[in-house]
Every structure is written in C-alpha cells, then in structure tokens.
Amino acid sequence: MFTPPHAGSKKRRSSFTPPHLEQPAIAEWCSYDWTRRSLICSSLLMDSLNGKVAVVTGASSGIGHAITESLLEKGARVFGLCRQIGKIPEAAIPISCDLRQPARIAHAFEILQQAVPSIDILVNNAGIAYLSSLLEGKVADWDEMWEVNVRGLAVCSQEALKVMAPEGGRIVNVSSLSGHRVPPTGGFYAPTKFAVKGLTESMRSELKAAGLPHQVGSVSPGFVDTPLVNDYFRGREGDLAALRKNTRMLAAKDIARAVLHILEAPSHVEIGDVILRSTDQTV
Numbered sequence: 001m002f003t004p005p006h007a008g009s010k011k012r013r014s015s016f017t018p019p020h021l022e023q024p025a026i027a028e029w030c031s032y033d034w035t036r037r038s039l040i041c042s043s044l045l046m047d048s049l050n051g052k053v054a055v056v057t058g059a060s061s062g063i064g065h066a067i068t069e070s071l072l073e074k075g076a077r078v079f080g081l082c083r084q085i086g087k088i089p090e091a092a093i094p095i096s097c098d099l100r101q102p103a104r105i106a107h108a109f110e111i112l113q114q115a116v117p118s119i120d121i122l123v124n125n126a127g128i129a130y131l132s133s134l135l136e137g138k139v140a141d142w143d144e145m146w147e148v149n150v151r152g153l154a155v156c157s158q159e160a161l162k163v164m165a166p167e168g169g170r171i172v173n174v175s176s177l178s179g180h181r182v183p184p185t186g187g188f189y190a191p192t193k194f195a196v197k198g199l200t201e202s203m204r205s206e207l208k209a210a211g212l213p214h215q216v217g218s219v220s221p222g223f224v225d226t227p228l229v230n231d232y233f234r235g236r237e238g239d240l241a242a243l244r245k246n247t248r249m250l251a252a253k254d255i256a257r258a259v260l261h262i263l264e265a266p267s268h269v270e271i272g273d274v275i276l277r278s279t280d281q282t283v
Contacts, residue, residue: 049263050075053119053165055112057099057156058126060087062226063174066252067123067259068092074260079115081108081156082126099126099152100144109159121263122160124153125174129232133187142188149192154199161214168213168267172259173200177222180275183283189232193220200273215270219258222277225249247280 054071058064059080068089071078078092085094093115097108112119128148132141157171178186179193196218203216223229223243233240243249254276262271 048075049121049260052076052121053116054078054121054123055081055119055156055160056092056123056125057081057097057152059089059092059094060084062228063221063224063252063255064123064125065089066256067125067174070253070256070260071121071263074264076121077116079112079119081105099156100147102151102155105152105155106159109163113163118163118165119160120165120169122157122164122169122171123174123259124156124171126152127174127176127228129189129228131185131187131232131234131236132189133185137188145188145192149189150195150199153196157199157203157216161212164214166213168215170263171203171214171216172262173216173218174255174259175200175218175220175273177220177275177277179220181283197273204270204272217262217271217273219255219262219274219276221250221255221258221275222281223247223249224252224255226252248278249281250276250278 049071052071052075054076056064056068056071056078059068059078060082061084064080064082065088068078068080072089072091078089080088080092080094081097081099082088082094083096083098085096088094095108095111098104126148128145130137130141130145132138132145153173160169160171173196175196176190176193178190179195179197182190197220200216200218207214207216225244229240229249233243258274258276261274265271
C-alpha cells in the first residue's frame with residue numbers, strides 16, 4: 001500500500017517511490033482519495049474512462065462493436081448510433097441513426113441530450129467500403145461512401161462538439177491505411193479516407209484557433225477481418241478467399257485497443273494518428 005508523504009507513523013512506509021521526485025514535487029503532482037484509489041496522479045497516469053460518456057457510430061458490427069465492448073469494459077457509458085440497433089452490445093444504449101441523412105444525425109443527438117447533459121467521447125467508426133473504380137464504378141456507390149465516410153463523420157463531429165464536456169473531450173476518427181497511400185484497387189474509397197485525414201487535421205486546427213480544449217485523432221488500419229471486407233470484395237469473393245488463406249488480417253479488437261490508446265492518453269498528450277497493419281500485409 002502507498003502511504004502519502006507525512007501521513008501515518010514512521011513504521012508505515014511506501015512501497016512505491018516515484019523516480020527522481022522529491023516529496024514536495026510528489027505533493028504538487030498527486031492528490032489522494034482513499035475511498036476510490038490509493039493514488040491519483042493527474043499528470044503521471046493515464047486518464048480513466050470509468051464514468052465517461054461515449055458515442056460510437058456503427059456500433060452494431062465489426063470494429064464499432066469491438067470498440068463499444070472495450071469502452072463498456074472500462075466503465076464508460078456508451079451510446080451506439082447505428083441502423084441495426086438490435087445488434088449492438090447489450091449494455092450499450094442504442095439510438096437509431098442513418099448517417100447518410102444529416103437530419104437523422106441531428107435528431108439522434110437531440111435524443112442523446114434527453115439522457116445526458118454532455119458527452120466526453122465520440123468515436124466516428126461508421127464507414128462503407130465498396131470496390132468501386134473511378135473508370136467504371138457506380139455513382140450510387142460513390143455517393144453512399146461520401147455521405148457516410150465523409151459528410152456523416154463531419155456532421156456527427158459538429159453535433160457532438162455542441163454537447164461535449166466543457167473541460168474537454170476527445171474525438172477519434174476510424175480511418176484507413178488507404179487514407180495514407182492509394183492501393184491499386186483504391187477507386188473511390190481511398191479518396192474518402194484521404195478526406196477523413198484532411199477533416200481530422202482541419203478540425204484540430206479549428207479547435208485550437210477557437211481555444212477549445214477538445215482533442216481529435218484517428219486510427220488508420222490496414223485490412224481488418226470484419227463484414228466491411230465482405231462489402232469491399234463484393235463480386236471478387238475469390239480474391240477475398242485467397243486473402244484470408246494467405247494473410248492473417250487484423251482483428252476488430254486490435255483496432256479497439258488502438259482507440260483506447262488514444263482515449264486513455266494523459267490529458268496533455270494529443271495523439272494525431274495511429275497507423276497499423278498486419279505483419280502479413282505487404283502494401
């Protein structure tokens with residue numbers, strides 16, 4: 001057990017000695033609350049997610065489902081925005097929302113405000129991936145990817161910032177490795193993820209210019225074995241089968257861990273982007 005400086009008898013000694021810090025420095029950095037934990041150190045430990053209010057888009061499957069589960073395990077209260085609300089983790093609070101329609105997004109956040117006064121976290125996870133080339137792709141596929149991957153993300157962020165805790169919240173955008181380089185089959189999907197990268201940087205700049213304490217970052221994974229991959233390889237199921245046979249893709253939980261890495265960083269640390277891919281992925 002750790003004994004605060006100058007507390008208790010001389011026989012009670014701390015088993016924890018912060019390196020290179022004298023007792024006055026420890027007293028300045030740390031506060032003690034024995035009813036909750038033995039040591040709370042605001043600058044030396046990661047922020048706790050326990051009790052935080054989070055919104056996760058696309059929480060019904062794949063990466064969004066894994067992120068929601070991980071946040072719940074950390075003690076967060078999670079609202080899941082998605083079209084298939086019956087598939088989100090049981091402990092999460094579902095709100096039906098179609099990100100293709102800005103009015104539906106605004107309505108979803110109106111419902112949210114009836115339940116909580118503010119939120120701490122937004123994870124923009126929802127996304128659509130079609131293998132739709134620029135030369136022969138369907139315009140309807142382009143429209144849907146743009147509406148969800150780009151405009152929907154921007155509208156969700158705008159609505160979330162209106163109700164974000166004044167002491168500061170965090171937004172994490174789930175992007176893609178395709179937002180950093182264009183694979184041969186990138187088609188229209190890759191430009192939408194480059195747009196997410198641009199939106200993330202623009203949002204950070206605007207928040208700083210406005211003097212707001214909120215942070216924004218992103219995670220950019222390579223191939224992840226989720227239902228989204230099935231959509232991406234629609235019409236090329238043989239290629240997907242070969243990919244699964246020869247490549248160990250990332251799992252949804254891998255991305256969830258990266259998101260938690262951003263959310264649990266100390267408050268003075270802003271992580272801009274986390275790029276990750278399977279060791280088997282060559283591009």
